[in-house]
Amino acid sequence: MTGNAGEPIEKDALTEIEQDALAEIANMGVSRAANSLRQMVGAQVLLSVPAVSIVTRGAASKLVERNDAKKLVAVQQSFEGPFDGRALLIFPEAQSLELVRSIVGDQHSLEDVIDLEHEALAETGNIILNGCLATIANVLNRTMRMSLPSIIRGDGASLFEVEGAASGGQFVLFLYIDFNIKKRDVHGFIALLMDLPSIAALKEIVSDFINAIDKQPSGHAG
């Protein structure tokens, strides 16, 4: 793993078909999870096409700070298994109350909504992120352990630990999908950050998956 300051490793780290596979598998995870969110908010959840890239933590943190919305709130869960990383559900901070309101109902007062915010975000994040990772684990036929959800507030850099133990220049596999809740002013991202030491493991898993496509048990001729 040579993540030095020169030409980054991103070009070669994953082949085109590996990136395609990851995007497709993540898309299945997020699409399934979006249905859980849809059931919670009672309105359609619109999803973007997923983007997969290998970037530094610093670059990833900039990607989530869109439209000058630098104050973010995120529900995050760590996962461990054949590969390790973190899954995050991220909103501009100004919108988290609107999300909570769309879940608990419009009849609640602002005080109630503020009281419920932490719990509602943790629960929403838990359902969406678990749903997403469970689908990914099932598709890849692997088991993943998930931590309990925690809530982080701050800019992109603090969400992605650009400073501190992990350096901002460290490369991560970054996968994200935008979502919007129809008829509500709520938009956010689901992001997966995987540590680079896991990429070798990830490559192997994706390649096993691709090789196994033709070896699925048959049984329904005609």
Add this chain to the structure above:
Amino acid sequence: MPYQVLIVDDSKLARMVMASAFRRIRPEWSLAEAANADDALTAMAGGAVDIALIDFNMPGTDGLELVARIRKTHPAMPVAIVSANVQNEIIGRARELNAGFIPKPLTDEALAAFLSGAALRLRKVTP
């Protein structure tokens, strides 16, 4: 009788998974692939396509918009949306367009069931 099926998905992996399922379920049918709506419409205009399987979440024109466009020229063609996006609105819109819905991750069972129905419908249309 073997039919010609068009698979429309921006993901090559998804097309590989679909093609692999066909080799198990309907090995005698022929497959064509398109990576986006424009290529799909070009393939349709060729006139050889009997059945279309269409991903929903694609860059540019999404799968449901594509089905709506196909319906203008092919009102009776058996078509299914293939997606992990199992929200009521997506499935409901597919129904409105007289299209089936096959959930991802794809299973042989779900694909086989749609194809059996499609084959029956095509037999009625072309005796």
